[in-house]
Amino acid sequence: MKLLNHKMATVFTVLGALLVLVAPQYLKNYGIYLLTYWLIFIIATMGLNLTIGYAGQKSLGHAAFFGIGAYTVAILMKAGFSFWLGLPAAALICFAVGLILGFPALRVQAIYLAFATLGFNTAIWLVMRNEEWLTGGTFGINNIARPAILGYSLEANRPYYYFVLVVTLILSGLLWGLLRSPWGKAFRALRDNPIRAESLGVDIRNYTLLSFAIGAVYAGIAGALFASLVQFIEPAPFAVGASIMMYLMVVVGGAGYFLGPIVGAAVGVVLPEWLRDVPFVSNWYLPMFGAAVVVLMVWLPDGLLSIPDRIRDRRAARDASAARKIAAGVAATKRVGAAS
Amino acid sequence: MTDFLQLFFSGLATGSIYALAALGFTLLWQASGTINFAQGEFVMLPAFMLLGFISLGAPMLVSFVLTVLLAVLLLGWVFKRGVVDPLFKYGMMPIVVATIGLSIAMRNGVRAGYSAEAHPFPSLFADKLYNIAGVTITLQDVGTFALAMVIVMATQAFLAKTVTGRAMQAVAQNTESASVLGINVPRMIFYTFAINAVLAVAAALLVTPTYLAKFDMGEGLGTKAFFAAIIGGFNNSRGALLGGLIVGVCENLASAYISPAYKDAVALVIFMIVILFKPQGLLGKKEERKV
Amino acid sequence: MTNPVLKVTDLKKSYGAIQAVGGVSFEVMPGEIFGVIGPNGSGKTTMFNSVLGQISPDAGAIELNGKNITGLSPLELSRRGVGRTFQTLQVFGKMTVRDNLIVAAQEHKGSMLSRMFSPGDSGLGAKADALIDQFRIRHVAGKPAGTLSYGQQKLVDIAMAFMAEPDLVLLDEPCAGVNPSLVGGISSLLKELNQNPKFGRKGSFVVIEHNMDFVMDLCHRIMVMVEGRVLAIGTPAEIRGNKEVLDAYLGN
Numbered sequence: 117m118k119l120l121n122h123k124m125a126t127v128f129t130v131l132g133a134l135l136v137l138v139a140p141q142y143l144k145n146y147g148i149y150l151l152t153y154w155l156i157f158i159i160a161t162m163g164l165n166l167t168i169g170y171a172g173q174k175s176l177g178h179a180a181f182f183g184i185g186a187y188t189v190a191i192l193m194k195a196g197f198s199f200w201l202g203l204p205a206a207a208l209i210c211f212a213v214g215l216i217l218g219f220p221a222l223r224v225q226a227i228y229l230a231f232a233t234l235g236f237n238t239a240i241w242l243v244m245r246n247e248e249w250l251t252g253g254t255f256g257i258n259n260i261a262r263p264a265i266l267g268y269s270l271e272a273n274r275p276y277y278y279f280v281l282v283v284t285l286i287l288s289g290l291l292w293g294l295l296r297s298p299w300g301k302a303f304r305a306l307r308d309n310p311i312r313a314e315s316l317g318v319d320i321r322n323y324t325l326l327s328f329a330i331g332a333v334y335a336g337i338a339g340a341l342f343a344s345l346v347q348f349i350e351p352a353p354f355a356v357g358a359s360i361m362m363y364l365m366v367v368v369g370g371a372g373y374f375l376g377p378i379v380g381a382a383v384g385v386v387l388p389e390w391l392r393d394v395p396f397v398s399n400w401y402l403p404m405f406g407a408a409v410v411v412l413m414v415w416l417p418d419g420l421l422s423i424p425d426r427i428r429d430r431r432a433a434r435d436a437s438a439a440r441k442i443a444a445g446v447a448a449t450k451r452v453g454a455a456s
Numbered sequence: 457m458t459d460f461l462q463l464f465f466s467g468l469a470t471g472s473i474y475a476l477a478a479l480g481f482t483l484l485w486q487a488s489g490t491i492n493f494a495q496g497e498f499v500m501l502p503a504f505m506l507l508g509f510i511s512l513g514a515p516m517l518v519s520f521v522l523t524v525l526l527a528v529l530l531l532g533w534v535f536k537r538g539v540v541d542p543l544f545k546y547g548m549m550p551i552v553v554a555t556i557g558l559s560i561a562m563r564n565g566v567r568a569g570y571s572a573e574a575h576p577f578p579s580l581f582a583d584k585l586y587n588i589a590g591v592t593i594t595l596q597d598v599g600t601f602a603l604a605m606v607i608v609m610a611t612q613a614f615l616a617k618t619v620t621g622r623a624m625q626a627v628a629q630n631t632e633s634a635s636v637l638g639i640n641v642p643r644m645i646f647y648t649f650a651i652n653a654v655l656a657v658a659a660a661l662l663v664t665p666t667y668l669a670k671f672d673m674g675e676g677l678g679t680k681a682f683f684a685a686i687i688g689g690f691n692n693s694r695g696a697l698l699g700g701l702i703v704g705v706c707e708n709l710a711s712a713y714i715s716p717a718y719k720d721a722v723a724l725v726i727f728m729i730v731i732l733f734k735p736q737g738l739l740g741k742k743e744e745r746k747v
Numbered sequence: 748m749t750n751p752v753l754k755v756t757d758l759k760k761s762y763g764a765i766q767a768v769g770g771v772s773f774e775v776m777p778g779e780i781f782g783v784i785g786p787n788g789s790g791k792t793t794m795f796n797s798v799l800g801q802i803s804p805d806a807g808a809i810e811l812n813g814k815n816i817t818g819l820s821p822l823e824l825s826r827r828g829v830g831r832t833f834q835t836l837q838v839f840g841k842m843t844v845r846d847n848l849i850v851a852a853q854e855h856k857g858s859m860l861s862r863m864f865s866p867g868d869s870g871l872g873a874k875a876d877a878l879i880d881q882f883r884i885r886h887v888a889g890k891p892a893g894t895l896s897y898g899q900q901k902l903v904d905i906a907m908a909f910m911a912e913p914d915l916v917l918l919d920e921p922c923a924g925v926n927p928s929l930v931g932g933i934s935s936l937l938k939e940l941n942q943n944p945k946f947g948r949k950g951s952f953v954v955i956e957h958n959m960d961f962v963m964d965l966c967h968r969i970m971v972m973v974e975g976r977v978l979a980i981g982t983p984a985e986i987r988g989n990k991e992v993l994d995a996y997l998g999n
Contacts, residue, residue, distance in 0.1 A: 168549075220732065227491065227548065228735040231686050235728045242721050298862040298869045301842065301850040308839035315799070315833075317825035317854035317911065356679070360493070360556055367553040372841070402564035409557025414542050417550035 136281060140274050148273040152345055154385050155277075155284045156338045161365045161377035161384075162291055163334025168363070169371035170295060171327035172307025173221055174230035177237030178362045181210045181332040183244060183354025185339025190257040190349055191250065199263035199344060206340040207333050214332025218325035237356050244351040256350030260343050270344075280341055287334060292374065294330075303327060307372075368412055370419025379420045383409075461591045463708045469597035471704020472604035476659040477681035478688065478696035479608055480652035485690060486628035487648035490540050491552050494559035496678020498652070502527045503660040503669045504566050507575055516578065524657050531653040536646055559674070567671035579665035600662045607658050608697050611651060615693065624648055676720075683723040687730045689737025698739055702726065750813055752777050752915050752951040753798070758807035760793050767793040768804070769975040775915070780941055780952045782966030784959070786996060790975040791955045792834065795919055798953075799831050800824050811915065826855070830913035834920045836900050840893025844884060844903050847892050848875040852910035871910070878906045882936060898929045905933065909940055909950070917953045922961055930958060934965050963987065971995065 140148045164178045188209055189202035220232045244251045251257065262270045270276045294300065305313035306323050314320045343349050361384055369380025387408075391401035416422055477499055484490045492498065502523050509519035539558065543550045580603070584595040615621035626634040627644040635641045659677075667673055680703055688699025703723045711719040730737060751774035760768040768790040775781045783791050797804040800821045809817045811827060819827075839847050853862065853869040862869065879888045882902045887895055892903055901921070908916050921937075922930050941950055956962045962969060963983040971978040971986060973995045979986060986992055 174548075224731065224735045227485075227690070228686070228731060230491075230548075230552075231682065231727070232731045232735075234682075235724055235731060238720075238724050239728065242718070242724070246717050294863065296867050298850075298853045298856075298865050298867065299859075300867070301846055301853060302862075304842050304846075305839050305850045308841055309837055312833065312837040312839070312907075313850075315821040315825055315831055316851045316907065317822060318850070319822060319854070319859065322859060364553050364556050367549050371549060399568040400565075403561045403568055406557045406559070406561025406564060410539060410554050410561065413550045413554035413557065414539060417543055417546040 140277050145273050148277050149345070150386065150389060152273065152277045152280050154381055155280045156342050156345060157362075157365065157381040157385050158377050159284055159287055159341070160335045160338035161362055161369070161381050162288065163331035163338070164362055165331075165366050165369075165371060165374075165377050166291065166295075166303070166334070167327045167331035169366060169373070169376065170300065170307060171303040171323065172310075173324065173327055174226060175233045175328070175331065176230050176356070176359050176363055177217070177233035177235075177240075178331065178335050179354045179356070179358035180237040180240040181214060181335035182339040182342065182358065182362075183240060183351070184210055184213060185336030186343040186349050186354070187244065187251055187257070187339075188336070189340040189343045190260050193260060194257060199261070199340075203337065203340045206336040210332040210336030210339075211329045214329035215325050217332070218328035221324050221328060222321055234356055234359070237354075237359050241351055241355045244354060251351070254350060256348060258348040260347045260349065262344045262347070276345065280345070283337070283341065287337065291334075295374065299323075304372075364409065368409060368419055370421030373419065373421035376419055376421050383420075458590045458592075459712070460709070462593065463712055464705055465591070465593050465601075466597045467705035467708035468701060469600040469604075469704070470663075470708065471684075471701040472601045472608070473659050473663045473700070474677070474680050474684045474703050475608055475697045475700025476604055476655045476662070477677060478684040478700045479611060479693060480655040481681050482685045482688075482690060482693055482696045483628075483648050484652050485685075486693075487624065487645050488536075488540055488544065489548070489551075491548060491555065492652075493552060493555040493678070494562060494674075495656075495681055496674030496676070497559045497562040498531050498656040498674070499659045499663065499677055500566065500669075500671065500674035501531070501562055501660075502653075502657040503577060503664045503673070504570055504671075506660070507577065507669055508570070510578070520661075524654060527653040527657050528650045531656060532650040533646065536649045540649075541642075559678070563671055563674060570671070572671060574668040574670040577664035577669045580661060581665075596666065604658070604662060607655065611655070612693060620644075620647065680723055683727040686737055687723075687726055689740025691736065691741055692739045695737050695739040699737070702738075749777060751775055751810075752779075752812060753953065754808075754810040754813075755794075755798065756808045756810075758794060758797055758809070759805045760790075760797055760802065761805055766975050768797065771807075771972065771975070771977050773970050773977065773980060775951050775953055777951055778941065779968060780937065780954065780966045782962040782969040783953060783955045783972060784957070784962055784969060785972035785978075788974070789972040791972050792919065793975075794972070795831075795917055795953075795955060799829065799917060825911070825913075828911075828914040830908040830911060830916040832904050832908045832916075832918045832921060834923060836897070836904055838892040838900050838903050838907070841891055843890060844888045844892050844895070845872075845875050845879065847903055847907055848878055848910050851907035852912075855911050874910065878910060881939065882906050883932075897924060898926050901925055901929075902933075902936075905936070913950065915951050915953070917955075919955050920957065921954065922956055922958045930961055934961055937965060 139151065143151065160178065160182055164175060167173050167175045167178075185206035188206040189199060192202040192205060193199060217233065217236055221229050224232055245254055247253065248255070262276055264270060265279065268275070270279050295303070302313070302318050302323050305316070305318050306320060306327070310320050365380035365384040366376060367380070368383050369376030369378065388401055388405050391397055391404055394401070397404060412420070416426075418425070477495055480498070481492060481495050484492050505523045505526055506519050509522050510516065514522065539554050540551060543554060579596060581595045581599040586593050586595065586598070615625055623634070623639045624644045624647055626637070626639060627641050628648075631641055634644070663677065664673070681700075684699035684703045685696050686699070687695075687702060688697065689695025703726065706722045706726060707719055710722040753775040755774075756772050758768055758771045759766070771790070771794055773781075783794070785791050793802070796802045798809055800819050800823070803818050807817070808815060811829065814827075816824060816827065816829075839850065842850065849868050849871045852871050852874070856862070856869045856871070857865065868875070879885050882905075884899060884902055884906075887899055892900060895903065901924075905918065905921055908918070921933055925933065937952065937954075941952060954962070954966065966983060968980060968982055969986045970980045971989075971992050978995055979989050979992055981989070
């Protein structure tokens with residue numbers, strides 16, 4: 117497990133918990149909205165992190181599931197059904213479609229798989245854009261309501277934020293449990309050495325399919341929450357560009373690190389918004405963001421969460437070289453002693 | 457029938473531009489395992505470089521030469537040394553994300569730094585129409601196709617027939633053996649990047665007059681180039697040519713005979729069929745899973 | 748008369764015009780360490796890979812404890828109690844050594860569904876620790892396997908093959924690329940694992956190796972393969988004195 121040492125981890129967790137619980141009291145409506153947006157993308161990228169970070173697959177079509185989740189909720193609610201039917205429906209449909217997407221992964225290698233998922237995304241997006249009778253086409257679906265829970269309305273930004281926060285925590289907990297169980301090791305084995313894994317009895321086929329399916333479910337739930345957050349959906353946020361951004365978020369945060377999506381989604385969602393408000397930046401916030409990503413990758417190819425590991429490795433290397441110097445010095449003294 | 461032929465020939469022209477971008481993309485992949493998600497922007501930037509030089513008063517030919525030099529420097533040398541070399545041993549993920557960042561930076565950098573508008577672009581070919589047996593073809597189309605073909609053939613001849621070219625191929629197929637044979641691997645890889653830059657400049661020259669220079673012109677082009685490269689065969693440079701032409705022609709035909717809305721779907725559909733049934737591409741060689 | 752653990756009958760595999768394996772037959776008895784030697788290109792690895800389901804043979808039968816296993820996939824073979832090591836290092840680089848060992852056996856415990864709710868080490872922690880101590884890699888047990896030295900990774904690689912207590916383990920050049928000082932260590936480890944039924948069963952091993960001293964010292968019986976065929980099968984003493992074997996190695 118790649119965690120900071122226990123004391124630091126507890127401190128960070130407590131601080132983080134306080135922050136997410138208390139922050140909305142001090143933020144204006146837009147700030148709360150942005151925070152909710154961030155949480156939704158954390159959920160989506162957690163799923164992608166499982167698929168590409170822990171299971172080592174290639175997926176450049178994640179936003180398609182995001183979109184399927186969003187449109188499922190939107191279409192069902194438009195037809196008069198409740199959000200609480202739409203949400204599990206989104207999850208189930210995405211699980212099924214995710215399994216289907218996993219099948220090419222069994223037959224097609226690495227880079228070709230990446231392109232296959234890209235193609236899948238484009239296909240789904242085209243359906244969203246062209247099949248007006250179902251999805252409203254480029255006009256999209258609007259007036260998506262926010263749900264009520266046990267009679268309590270989640271219409272306002274703040275209550276909806278807390279609802280999304282609870283969902284995020286539940287889904288994180290479930291994923292954490294899954295990764296700690298033998299499944300986590302099986303996924304990692306699939307990533308690190310699929311041939312060896314298979315010869316040890318790891319069912320490569322099933323775990324590959326499930327890595328796509330579970331990742332898809334997370335994106336689907338995120339999409340469902342997204343639909344009610346933004347209350348108007350159209351195909352654009354579910355195109356290949358969005359998948360590429362999600363991929364960027366996972367890698368920049370740190371693929372295979374559990375907390376990577378938190379940082380990655382912050383970089384992808386919050387950073388550009390924050391940059392936009394910085395004086396002198398204005399129009400340049402996007403090119404700066406792009407340049408920052410390039411610099412970040414060159415400096416930290418394993419993502420931001422690999423910083424503790426790098427510090428530890430550097431310290432270990434320094435200790436090892438110091439130990440060698442001491443050993444050499446001792447040996448030299450011995451020789452001198454023996455000679456004299 | 458004449459409609460069909462007209463669409464076919466103008467499709468060949470567009471397709472040959474895709475072929476240029478796809479060829480550079482394929483070469484980069486073969487030589488250094490780089491998936492360049494900024495390939496479309498690599499075509500967009502030289503278009504604006506050229507416009508920039510012209511607006512500074514330089515004559516066309518001088519601007520062109522300067523653009524080629526600048527492109528080779530930035531998109532070849534700086535890109536290789538600054539981005540690809542440090543990330544080479546970390547696998548596909550960091551390079552992919554770095555080129556994504558690069559494409560965002562380039563696209564929006566041009567938008568913020570130059571202009572968000574579409575700019576007319578000087579054409580190499582005069583505005584002439586030909587009428588052959590009832591089929592109307594523009595000089596632009598013919599010239600584009602011919603010039604692009606010449607460049608692609610020249611590149612392939614260079615790779616196959618010259619010593620340097622064959623050394624580059626050796627590096628692409630087996631880097632370790634190549635370096636053991638005394639081939640200067642880093643330099644050969646740099647040449648690949650330089651060739652990609654030149655191909656991108658050529659593509660810019662040919663595509664921009666029709667579609668105008670705009671900061672986002674790289675997006676669609678980049679995607680089509682990926683598809684074309686895969687369809688043709690990612691481990692075979694001749695595949696890029698075939699893939700590009702197929703995409704160009706089919707797109708045009710689909711747009712007219714099926715529906716303009718699904719024009720983009722054509723490249724996608726062909727791509728999906730190829731990926732599922734012959735993932736190594738139409739001309740590609742099967743890559744075995746290594747134990 | 749005990750039944751053989753592994754019985755290979757008339758195994759054949761060709762690659763186009765080249766017959767890599769041309770009718771190989773042999774038996775491995777329970778508890779036996781069976782060596783396979785032969786010059787390069789003699790078909791040893793092809794034969795191995797055929798038995799292990801990595802490639803499918805053109806003809807011939809392979810039986811494990813009397814049951815036909817010809818053409819089964821590596822996954823199915825693992826479930827039936829066949830383990831292997833690879834010629835090139837194959838460990839899970841980013842996982843710790845201990846996790847490498849745990850994952851090597853976890854898929855044999857319960858079903859995929861039940862494993863979702865099992866504790867992280869599937870109850871294999873003690874066994875993994877025991878093997879770690881036996882292989883003397885306790886000091887690196889918590890480090891990512893990819894950061895270890897080649898020799899240490901080789902030990903992890905071999906240990907992984909034994910975690911699931913297979914009836915039959917096939918080792919493909921366990922000493923390849925290993926420091927000479929470690930070869931003796933590997934030999935004694937394999938003898939320990941063969942003779943000391945710590946985990947209940949006495950394992951049968953098939954070992955491909957080029958290191959002649961290693962093979963002669965370790966194996967109960969040895970099979971010599973040349974150009975896809977069996978030249979001789981016998982005890983180390985018999986093989987050492989076999990003129991045909993000497994000719995094959997020194998060239999005729």
